[in-house]
Amino acid sequence: MQKLILGSGKPLIGIVGCLHGNETIGSEIIEILKNINPRAGSLILVIANEEAMKQDKRFIGTDLNRCFPGNENGNHEERLAAAISKELGKCDYVIDIHSTTADTESFIVATKKEALKLAQLVPINKIVFMEPVIANGKSLIDHVRCGISIEFSNNVKTETAKEIILKCLQNIGIPESSAPLAEKEIYSVYDILKKGNIHPALANFQQTTLEGDTFYPVLFGEKEYKDILCLKAKKVSTQPSLQFQNT
Ligand SMILES: [Zn+2]
Structure with a gap:
């Protein structure tokens, strides 16, 4: 170090x-x-x-x-x-x-x-x-x-x-x-999609429906993820200051 x-x-x-x-x-x-x-x-x-x-x-x-x-x-x-x-x-x-x-x-x-x-x-x-x-x-x-x-x-x-x-x-x-509050998109990762027999072509942060679940893929295509296809996220808010205030 x-x-x-x-x-x-x-x-x-x-x-x-x-x-x-x-x-x-x-x-x-x-x-x-x-x-x-x-x-x-x-x-x-x-x-x-x-x-x-x-x-x-x-x-x-x-x-x-x-x-x-x-x-x-x-x-x-x-x-x-x-x-x-x-x-x-x-x-x-x-x-x-x-x-x-x-x-x-x-x-x-x-x-x-x-x-x-x-x-x-x-x-x-x-x-x-x-x-x-x-x-x-x-x-x-x-x-x-x-x-x-x-x-x-x-x-x-x-x-x-x-x-x-x-x-x-x-x-x-x-x-x-x-400090001006910049508008941000917030995604919340709620699950991990493991690699399986199907090999869907996903695009990160593009809403996707797969096996009945609608989500935003995160880190699809990361080579260091051996067993993980991607993280599954939901879009939470574009106004974090409101969404997360005092919680
Ligand atoms: Zn790293």
Whole structure:
């Protein structure tokens, strides 16, 4: 794990890349962010799984983003998760950077309703809310105060991705009352569709009816999903501030 702290004071924002070693956009963005000077507050930049990066693999022993809060006496990823939890547990906000091999728009992932406030500040239009039963409570963002993952599209340019992260950092500095609420589409993942005998051609975020169930596919075509065809989501709202207020 590589860690760098920039600035001092509140809010403390953690930015994590390469929880999955072969998703290099995270480390590319962090390399660029190393040179910025936080106007207010401070940043912890973390490049997570360097071993897996060297081998161009998602992970060495276990998927790191499925073993939080980690175990100091566990395998490589479990120990890493424990170390990362320690660093990021004190952050006010955490932004965790991923990329997908699926043919999809970039989207934001949240597992807690509190995190939707942070998701509002990211200039990406789609938010995918993972129900606890799907997220299984073992991802990084389940174990920080207010965290989101960003799943960048496979064809996003590093420059564009960097601008999105910078814009979000800027927005965090805006007092909440004056931050404009961008309109977002929110999807809630309620089930997983396993690969079976049928091989339907699905399109991510395009309403689909399959075996009597109508849903929006998410992460269809992700090569790292060995048994999963896609996640099944419902469209919840385009007004998250109303939908999720005080719940
Ligand atoms: Zn990932």
